[in-house]
Amino acid sequence: MKADEVRQALHGKQCTFVRVADVPAGIGTELSCPSTAGEIRIIGNLSSLQAAFDRTQEVVAQAKGIPVSGYSLDGLETLAAAERVTLRAVLEALRAAGLESIGEAPFDLLQNARRSIEEVNIAGLALARLTVHQLSTSNVSVLFKQVADLQRGVAVVRAFAPLPRTQNSALPTTGYDDIRRVALARLIVENVASIQVDWSLYGPKLAQVALTVGADDLDAVSPAEATGEGWRRAPLEEVRRNIRAAGQEPVERNGRFELIEHHTHAGSHIPAE
Template identity: 65%
Template sequence: MPVTDAELSTLASSHDIITIGMKADEVRRSRHGSRTTFVRVATVAGDSGLPVEIPRAAGEVQIVGVPASRASAIERAREVVAAAGKVPVSGFSLADLEGLAAREHVTLRSLLEELQSAGLELVAEAPVDLLQDPRRSIEEVNIAGLSLARLTVYEMPAADAVAWYQRVAALQREVSVVRAFAPLPRRLNRLAPTTGYDDVRRVALARLLVENVPSIQVDWTLYGPKLAQVALTVGADDVDAVSPVDDDTLGRRRAPVEEVCRNIRVAGQEPAERDGRFDSIIR
């Protein structure tokens, strides 16, 4: 049952995390049932010429770092795509690509088209609070023939969460191409650190306020299994950045994929592995 505008207004100003979480979980289950997806991401440095090692279990290969130049970004995309085979390759922050296009005196679209021609499938992330022109830049990604792997938040005070999520919902109404939104910040504010309560509330409010984005995502590597498990009970339905390395030196139960599947089941849901295209992976 959809949440009414009146209920949204009340919940957004409420500190009753149990009620907020229950409502968010209702929205989540109405969209996804008990299915929770996760993706195993292999990261590679963005410097061209460096070795490329990709674990066999990777569902997405992500080029990380700020590209030094347009030429090096394109060359690195070619190198990684050649090594990745059929695994989808994502690369770079859209905010960094905005800056690179400006420095190189080219349009963002032309830069994105060159990366797409080099084999890149997805822009790795679009930090909504860092983009110079979120709507236009995300539209350029789509026009260039690329997809956006995830919409993210770089740094955001907890007090501004509701306003930011409303902006994200408005942005999605304009672009309609955002597949997953990760509401928890990539960089923590040292002057105003968040608490577990803040993080859980953010996830729940994101599911309620950004209903037009299919998936609410939590980063396994950045936030850890405990918060990820709680987030899955209050609106999140996708777990990002699971290790692709099958390290069972501490026992099979402690291997990354076993641990994430166990945490998803403890949250009362069913794990479903996917790749960077959001296609299912059956192993």
């Protein structure tokens, strides 16, 4: 398949994945930053800029060097309007609090995608991923061409997740639809390095097939350790098995897209594969 040829030209047999610990945005809510995570991601609605600043500082302090991402860019647009400040002011405040990257930018929800993503870059923040909130069956190719045009203008999008974050109940998708969209994204959005699939949202079966038609990065793998079922049932081992079953080599990364090292179940230290 042509889409897989494009992926191989960009990444060879390598497939990256990141273990993500989600923490709620609300002040005073439970905060867990496991050392096994490669990224701590702040999620949820924001009550005020001050609350977002305080929560970000709190999470960064607990993360102990693990990259911290957070928030959805469309939510920050809304917050800026509510606070009567510029989007850049909001972004710079979060950067000052220690945030490294914006958790996601839903292309179809942003007021002006290019302007807002440029503001992220100007504020000194990275963008973890460009996403699609909801995707109809009629405009997939058009939307992906718009994403490619956006990247030509901003050149800072590292990963694009083409599968929708929410489903339209009036237009439910099938596994075939999802796989076709991944392949189209890899063919059309050639100027974005990684085509990403959310492991926690779409599951191992679809993720494994997606890796054979153009995807090369798996987001949101659980940082949980081995359970009572044994280390082979741990999320880390499961994602590796699925990547290898797709004919690729698993490589763990962190929220900065840096390859990281890990430990085996027996405790011996080995490099990332």
